[in-house]
Amino acid sequence: MLLHLVAEFDLQRDVVPWLAARGWAAALGTSENSSAFYVVNVERNGKIIYTWKGNRRNTHIGLYDLQTKQNEHLYMFERDLRIISCSVNNERTLLAVSFRQYTEEERVSRLLQSVSKYLTLLIEIHPINNVRVLKAVDSCVRVQFLYPVEGRNTSTESHLLLVSEDKYIEQFDIHVVAEEEHKVVIQNSGQLPRARVADDLIWAQWDMMEQRLFYIIPKESKSTLKCVQFYPDENFNSILESHLDISVNDTQLKLVNFGYDYCQDQDVASRSLNLRVFTSKAGGLCVCCSLASDIPDEITYSIYFLHKGYNKTFTVSLERTESHQLKEVAFMNLDYYVAAYLPGQFLHLLNIQHPDLLCYSLFLTGEDARIDVLQNCSIRSPLMSTVLDCHVGRMYAVSISDSALLQFLQNSKRDSERLAALHCALLCFQHTEDLEMQIIWWISENLSTCHSFDPIQEFIIASLYCRMCPETHSLDKLLPYTSLLDWIGIIPGVTCATDIISLPVLEFQNPKGFWEKLNSNLESVKYAEPHLHYHNNVLRREWRNLSEEREERTTTAYLRNIFENARKVLAHLDTWDSEERLVPLFQEEDYQQQLLMGLMVAQLKDHLMRHLQYVGKKKIDQIVLDYVANLLNLVHRIMKEVWRRYQLHSCIFCFDERGSTGEFAVFHIMSRILEAANGMCMPLPPGFHTLHLGLGVRCLPLHTLLHYIDNGVLHLTETCVRKLLKDLDDSEKNEKLKFSIVMRLPEALGQKVCQFWNHPINANFIARKYVKLLLEKLGKRQRSRPMPERLSVPVEFLPLNYLTNMLAEIEKQGVQPHENQGHVNVRFVEETALKHTMTLLGLKYS
Numbered sequence: 001m002l003l004h005l006v007a008e009f010d011l012q013r014d015v016v017p018w019l020a021a022r023g024w025a026a027a028l029g030t031s032e033n034s035s036a037f038y039v040v041n042v043e044r045n046g047k048i049i050y051t052w053k054g055n056r057r058n059t060h061i062g063l064y065d066l067q068t069k070q071n072e073h074l075y076m077f078e079r080d081l082r083i084i085s086c087s088v089n090n091e092r093t094l095l096a097v098s099f100r101q102y103t104e105e106e107r108v109s110r111l112l113q114s115v116s117k118y119l120t121l122l123i124e125i126h127p128i129n130n131v132r133v134l135k136a137v138d139s140c141v142r143v144q145f146l147y148p149v150e151g152r153n154t155s156t157e158s159h160l161l162l163v164s165e166d167k168y169i170e171q172f173d174i175h176v177v178a179e180e181e182h183k184v185v186i187q188n189s190g191q192l193p194r195a196r197v198a199d200d201l202i203w204a205q206w207d208m209m210e211q212r213l214f215y216i217i218p219k220e221s222k223s224t225l226k227c228v229q230f231y232p233d234e235n236f237n238s239i240l241e242s243h244l245d246i247s248v249n250d251t252q253l254k255l256v257n258f259g260y261d262y263c264q265d266q267d268v269a270s271r272s273l274n275l276r277v278f279t280s281k282a283g284g285l286c287v288c289c290s291l292a293s294d295i296p297d298e299i300t301y302s303i304y305f306l307h308k309g310y311n312k313t314f315t316v317s318l319e320r321t322e323s324h325q326l327k328e329v330a331f332m333n334l335d336y337y338v339a340a341y342l343p344g345q346f347l348h349l350l351n352i353q354h355p356d357l358l359c360y361s362l363f364l365t366g367e368d369a370r371i372d373v374l375q376n377c378s379i380r381s382p383l384m385s386t387v388l389d390c391h392v393g394r395m396y397a398v399s400i401s402d403s404a405l406l407q408f409l410q411n412s413k414r415d416s417e418r419l420a421a422l423h424c425a426l427l428c429f430q431h432t433e434d435l436e437m438q439i440i441w442w443i444s445e446n447l448s449t450c451h452s453f454d455p456i457q458e459f460i461i462a463s464l465y466c467r468m469c470p471e472t473h474s475l476d477k478l479l480p481y482t483s484l485l486d487w488i489g490i491i492p493g494v495t496c497a498t499d500i501i502s503l504p505v506l507e508f509q510n511p512k513g514f515w516e517k518l519n520s521n522l523e524s525v526k527y528a529e530p531h532l533h534y535h536n537n538v539l540r541r542e543w544r545n546l547s548e549e550r551e552e553r554t555t556t557a558y559l560r561n562i563f564e565n566a567r568k569v570l571a572h573l574d575t576w577d578s579e580e581r582l583v584p585l586f587q588e589e590d591y592q593q594q595l596l597m598g599l600m601v602a603q604l605k606d607h608l609m610r611h612l613q614y615v616g617k618k619k620i621d622q623i624v625l626d627y628v629a630n631l632l633n634l635v636h637r638i639m640k641e642v643w644r645r646y647q648l649h650s651c652i653f654c655f656d657e658r659g660s661t662g663e664f665a666v667f668h669i670m671s672r673i674l675e676a677a678n679g680m681c682m683p684l685p686p687g688f689h690t691l692h693l694g695l696g697v698r699c700l701p702l703h704t705l706l707h708y709i710d711n712g713v714l715h716l717t718e719t720c721v722r723k724l725l726k727d728l729d730d731s732e733k734n735e736k737l738k739f740s741i742v743m744r745l746p747e748a749l750g751q752k753v754c755q756f757w758n759h760p761i762n763a764n765f766i767a768r769k770y771v772k773l774l775l776e777k778l779g780k781r782q783r784s785r786p787m788p789e790r791l792s793v794p795v796e797f798l799p800l801n802y803l804t805n806m807l808a809e810i811e812k813q814g815v816q817p818h819e820n821q822g823h824v825n826v827r828f829v830e831e832t833a834l835k836h837t838m839t840l841l842g843l844k845y846s
Contacts, residue, residue: 001370002347002362002408003339004401008386009048011037011393014064018071024054039393040086041259042382044147044208048395049074051083061086061097074125084118085142085259089158093126093176093184096134096143096160098259120162122174122192126184134172134192139165142258144206146171148232159230161197161213163204165253169197169213171236197228197236202248205256205277209383210514214277218248225277225287225504229515239515242306242504246289248273257382260390276381278333282476283307283517284352285504286338288331301329301340305355307521309503312355317493318345319365330379332387332398336427337361343374349400349424353476357487359453362420363494368408400428402435410442415452416491422455423482426462440641444665447672456676457483460634468627472619473517477524478611479627480533483680534607536681542603543596543681562598569597570686573629583639583691588719590686597683600628632685635673639685642669655728659698667695671713689715697724697737706740716745718752725754 007013019025028037036059037052046066054060059077064070074088075095085098098120120135120143135141146159160172172194175187186192197213198204202223204215213228227240254273274290287304297318304311332339340348347369351360378391388395402425409421422439429435443455461480469476503522511519524532546559570586605624612620646662659667670692677684696705696714708714721741728734742754 001372002349002364002368002401002404003371004399004404005371005373005387005396006399007373007394008066008397009064009395011039011050014069015050015062015071019052024052024060028052036082037393039260039388039390039395040083041144042208042257042388042395043088043145044211045090047088049086049088050393051086053080059083059099061095063088063092075123075128084140085144087143087145087160087259088125089145089160090147091126091155091158091184093124094145094158094160094174094186095123095125096145097121097123098135098141098143100140122160122172122186124185126182129183129185132186132192134162135164137164137166141165142255144208144258146211146230147208161206163253163255163258167201167253168199169201169204169215171195171197198226201253203254203256203273203275204258205275206258207277207279208257210279216244216246216248216275221245221247223248237508239508240504240506243502244287244304245311245499245501246273246275246302257380260380260388274328276331276333278331278338278352278381279514279518280333280335280352281514281517282353283514283519283521285518286352287311288338288340290329290331290340299329299342299345303338303340303350303355304501305352306501306504307518307525308355309522309525310498310500312350313497313499314340314348315495316342316346316348318342330374330381330387332379332381333384334398334400335384337400337424341369341371341374341379343371345369347371349420351420351423351427354481357482357484358491358496359416359419359484359487360423360482362408362417362424363491364408365493368404400424402429402432405429406435406438406442409439415450416487418446418450418455419453419458422458423462426459426466430466436637437641440638441645443638444642444645444669447669452487453484454672454676454679456638456673457680459638460631460676460682461680463634464627464630467630468623471623471626472612472615474520474524474612475608475623477520477532478534478608480535532611534604539596539599539603540681543599546595546599547592562602563594565598565601566594569601569625569628569632570594572625573632583636583643585636585639585685585687585691587687588690588717590684590689590717592715593683593686593688596681597628597632600683601625604628628683631682635677635688636685638673639670642666655694655697655724657698659695663695664699667692667699670695674713687719690717690720693717693720694723702737702740705737706744709741709744716741716749718749721745721749722752 016025016028019028037050039048039050040061041049043049048064048066049061050064051059051061054076056078057080059079059081061074061076061083063072063074065072072092074092075097077099081099081101083097083099085096087096088094098118101115101117101119116136117138118135118140119133120137120141122132122134124130134143142163144161144163146161148155156176156178158174158176160174161169162172163169172192174192176184177187178184198215198217200217201215202218204213206213211230213230215226215228217224217226222243223246225240225242225244226238228236229239230236254275256276276288278284278286278288280286285306287306288301289304290299290301291313293300293315298315299318300313300315302311302313328342330341330343332341334349336352337349338352340346340350345365347362347364349362349364354360373394373396374387374389378389380388380390382388382395385398386395387398405421405425405428409418409425412418412421425435425439439459443459446455461483465476465479465481468479503525504518506515506519506522508515546562573586601624604627605620608615608620608623609617643666646666648662648666670688674684674688674692693714693716696708697720700708705714709716724741725738728738730738745754
């Protein structure tokens with residue numbers, strides 16, 4: 001079961017023992033009274049209001065505090081009533097109650113036509129005192145107190161929303177005064193001030209945590225979603241308007257989170273629109289709606305991603321379509337995800353921030369989608385990551401189970417499921433080392449089974465995105481979150497249609513909090529959001545150009561700045577990990593990787609400076625350093641976990657024996673890391689190529705090793721080649737290896753390391769190259785002198801005296817091919833030539 005539910009509140013567990021201690025629980029034993037024992041409301045401060053019938057059919061109202069785990073008796077009616085709605089103010093001095101006095105049949109049988117069917121009361125409960133009638137009508141009324149911001153001092157005024165079945169909402173302003181003995185009473189004895197909030201609505205939802213009212217006004221072809229924001233200073237503003245392509249044919253008002261009268265909600269739900277509005281901390285705004293389908297074995301639901309400007313409509317072919325089992329889709333808000341749940345059929349988790357590619361959404365069926373404790377259709381989501389089962393009176397904290405998600409990742413066979421589970425795990429369980437370790441192990445085992453994406457690339461990019469984006473607002477729109485540009489995979493049994501919709505219109509000044517983030521999301525959509533994300537195209541081109549122009553530009557100020565960037569990144573990384581590193585990385589300089597590192601810092605900084613103009617340069621410098629350092633650290637993290645798993649030693653540069661099975665596995669993983677890095681044009685930790693080459697020498701046969709070198713899979717590094725030339729003896733096999741390596745060295749690197757192989761072949765190679773370069777440099781300095789004609793037939797042996805005399809004369813002119821190789825001179829060439837000649841003649845040189 002992917003979703004993990006923990007019961008935060010249970011009527012039977014948290015309330016019944018308290019009732020029993022006061023002698024009230026016995027009445028709950030009858031089936032009639034047990035059905036009248038239910039949750040009425042959940043307030044913003046975590047207080048749950050419930051009702052039950054007493055021994056004499058009295059109707060009681062109680063309150064349970066989630067923080068203190070304490071119950072409190074609020075009020076008792078000395079008659080049998082059906083509580084429709086109830087709310088208590090923040091100070092617990094006023095109670096608003098709406099209830100049904102009689103059913104229509106009771107009213108006719110008792111000749112009570114003049115008596116209203118529903119009554120709405122405002123009651124002073126500190127202590128219990130006056131009762132004021134707010135409404136006495138034949139239409140149902142719901143009540144909800146507004147709550148001030150947390151931490152605000154006790155107020156002398158309260159504000160109450162009253163929602164009428166006659167399709168209007170109004171706000172009452174209630175002023176209270178404290179009399180003797182802390183008695184609190186309503187100050188105004190006359191009619192309470194009121195203000196109309198909304199008219200002609202057909203659907204409304206209350207967001208208790210953010211004190212927002214969403215409601216829908218039906219139009220001919222489209223409906224209009226509006227939002228009213230309530231503020232602590234009594235004011236409220238209509239702040240949002242959005243046109244939805246939803247046809248609302250209902251005549252009865254549907255309310256969400258205005259109390260939980262289970263029986264009445266069931267009656268309304270059977271013939272009304274199933275719709276929810278969810279918001280996320282990152283500024284996401286979604287409208288979830290299940291639509292009627294003409295095909296009996298299909299379910300259709302739509303998710304309007306208003307912050308992205310499009311909606312997705314899903315049609316699911318159902319299994320086991322017994323009519324008595326089919327229930328309406330329940331929607332749950334899990335912050336990063338919206339969940340669509342049909343008991344016994346499926347669980348669909350949709351990524352709110354990145355809904356564009358279906359591969360970031362999880363669609364589960366069977367055992368993975370089962371939620372044992374939620375098998376009925378009375379599910380509500382009053383708070384983020386919270387569900388309330390109205391039927392049993394139980395409220396759960398909902399989270400995604402890390403163990404179940406990891407198991408799903410390991411068992412999945414489809415790339416779409418693997419990719420969605422990977423992103424979900426990295427998003428929901430950030431900085432969880434054990435889970436990260438198991439994900440790395442999974443990646444190392446499935447490098448060849450993921451055909452549609454590179455798991456190493458996705459792990460690195462998604463991890464960076466999750467770590468960095470919380471640092472600064474709008475950073476999530478500028479950093480890449482995937483290596484994929486599109487996705488053509490499908491979900492079996494599910495069809496999806498995407499439609500462009502108009503963006504919501506926001507009306508406010510100086511937005512803060514959620515509205516500021518939503519406005520930022522809408523602005524990024526207007527300016528073509530995909531183009532805002534950082535791309536590596538320019539980085540790749542510039543790195544290639546600088547790599548080819550190394551000799552010409554090594555002293556330029558531009559290049560010095562690039563390498564200074566790299567130095568800062570490595571210094572920044574050193575402050576994170578003061579322990580001895582298990583994997584031998586970061587122990588040498590790597591020109592190419594430091595060049596790429598510095599370039600990435602420079603270009604990412606330019607990118608952020610263009611789009612984060614309100615953020616200071618110092619802050620952006622820190623973000624960029626963190627990003628590149630985190631990137632290198634993630635590669636090191638992968639290497640460290642792989643190193644541990646295959647139990648490798650910290651030093652493996654012993655070339656006199658073959659590599660183990662574990663070393664070969666690590667070599668293969670490092671090759672895939674290199675492939676991923678090349679694909680993303682990302683730097684690798686200094687020492688990576690040395691380690692990779694060392695494992696290659698130990699694990700690969702010579703022809704395969706040379707093939708990898710020739711095709712750029714293995715990079716010849718000074719550290720590894722120098723150690724190889726010094727440590728290996730000159731057996732026939734090793735001579736062949738050494739000479740094959742030496743012949744493939746770049747010229748500059750060959751000049752540095754060939755001197756460490758004291759062998760006639762190498763000495764001959766160095767001497768020939770020395771003569772060749774010496775003569776080439778002489779030619780450059782004396783281009784005006786006529787050069788002797790080249791012989792048509794190559795000469796195998798030149799008179800040694802003549803050659804040495806000519807070279808000595810050139811050296812006297814100050815021509816030196818290699819300033820840093822003082823031992824390579826005419827004397828060296830002479831000795832090498834004599835040795836080589838004696839060897840060819842089969843004579844012994846002494």
